[in-house]
Amino acid sequence: MSSNESKTPREVARRVMEIERDALTTVLERLRGSNGDRFEQAIGLLLACRGRVVVTGMGKSGLIARKISATLASTGTPALFLHSGEAAHGDLGMMAKGDLLLVLSYGGETEEIEQPVSTAKRLGLPVLVMTGNINSNLARLADAVLDVSVEREACPLNLTPTASTTAMMALGDALAIALLERRGFTAEDFARLHPGGSLGRKLQSVENLMRTGDQIPRVRPETPVPDAIYEMSRKGLGMTAVVADDNKLLGIVTDGDLRRLMQQRKKDALDLVCGDFMTRAPATIRRTELAATALRVLEERKITALAVVDAEGRLEGVLHLHDLWTTQLF
Numbered sequence: 001m002s003s004n005e006s007k008t009p010r011e012v013a014r015r016v017m018e019i020e021r022d023a024l025t026t027v028l029e030r031l032r033g034s035n036g037d038r039f040e041q042a043i044g045l046l047l048a049c050r051g052r053v054v055v056t057g058m059g060k061s062g063l064i065a066r067k068i069s070a071t072l073a074s075t076g077t078p079a080l081f082l083h084s085g086e087a088a089h090g091d092l093g094m095m096a097k098g099d100l101l102l103v104l105s106y107g108g109e110t111e112e113i114e115q116p117v118s119t120a121k122r123l124g125l126p127v128l129v130m131t132g133n134i135n136s137n138l139a140r141l142a143d144a145v146l147d148v149s150v151e152r153e154a155c156p157l158n159l160t161p162t163a164s165t166t167a168m169m170a171l172g173d174a175l176a177i178a179l180l181e182r183r184g185f186t187a188e189d190f191a192r193l194h195p196g197g198s199l200g201r202k203l204q205s206v207e208n209l210m211r212t213g214d215q216i217p218r219v220r221p222e223t224p225v226p227d228a229i230y231e232m233s234r235k236g237l238g239m240t241a242v243v244a245d246d247n248k249l250l251g252i253v254t255d256g257d258l259r260r261l262m263q264q265r266k267k268d269a270l271d272l273v274c275g276d277f278m279t280r281a282p283a284t285i286r287r288t289e290l291a292a293t294a295l296r297v298l299e300e301r302k303i304t305a306l307a308v309v310d311a312e313g314r315l316e317g318v319l320h321l322h323d324l325w326t327t328q329l330f
């Protein structure tokens with residue numbers, strides 16, 4: 001029995017992760033040296049690109065290329081994946097003037113890569129290469145080269161791409177996030193590109209969830225308590241906004257406010273008007289804020305509803321905790 005066969009699965013897993021960790025450490029150390037200048041050069045080329053970033057690769061490198069293209073596209077850098085093997089069969093038409101070609105090839109001598117690179121050169125496109133062989137023919141054709149060479153793969157035969165693909169993916173993520181920060185990409189930008197799924201729901205804006213129009217419980221400061229109770233019951237949010245004639249928010253009245261009023265003013269509570277006991281300067285939010293931000297405010301203030309106001313303090317809507325439950329933020 002060989003030494004490899006005698007190792008437990010846990011030991012093998014630990015060895016694989018240690019090798020891949022070491023590969024990332026190696027790439028990180030390079031970024032502190034010569035590869036750091038190359039990385040800055042690569043970012044400059046990507047920022048200057050007015051078209052799409054066309055990401056290509058074969059085999060395992062191709063799979064990482066597909067992931068990198070998706071990460072770029074989702075973080076504000078228009079990108080698409082070009083399968084190197086399909087390039088010569090019509091897919092070269094994906095590339096156009098103004099684009100940039102990002103090539104992933106660990107060995108740097110993959111035959112299928114030649115067609116996308118030669119087409120990029122013919123179109124005058126910048127070529128950015130991520131490779132483990134900076135002396136390869138591919139690297140010599142590039143406008144910028146990023147070194148992802150690793151000492152060894154996690155495979156005991158040192159053949160299966162493992163540590164090298166981990167290094168490629170990490171460096172691709174680094175490119176995407178560096179571009180995100182340079183472009184000033186915001187959570188709102190991210191929300192527009194991720195409308196679906198639980199992430200999209202968390203990044204919805206308040207205006208997409210708030211109650212508007214006749215759904216808003218709304219009274220005047222001179223509204224008697226019985227009428228306020230009726231409005232709150234009719235709208236079913238456990239609160240009502242108190243507004244002036246110009247719809248400017250003056251305060252709110254909640255179920256809790258009414259209970260406290262009844263305890264304190266048992267005899268004449270129903271003779272009062274909302275302006276006598278409303279909560280002034282209540283918590284509010286703007287319609288452009290994210291649903292996740294609204295949820296945080298509700299939790300911190302230990303309340304169940306937020307008035308949505310414009311820049312002048314006029315009431316535009318009401319957001320209730322139930323509205324956030326329906327988006328499955330919890």
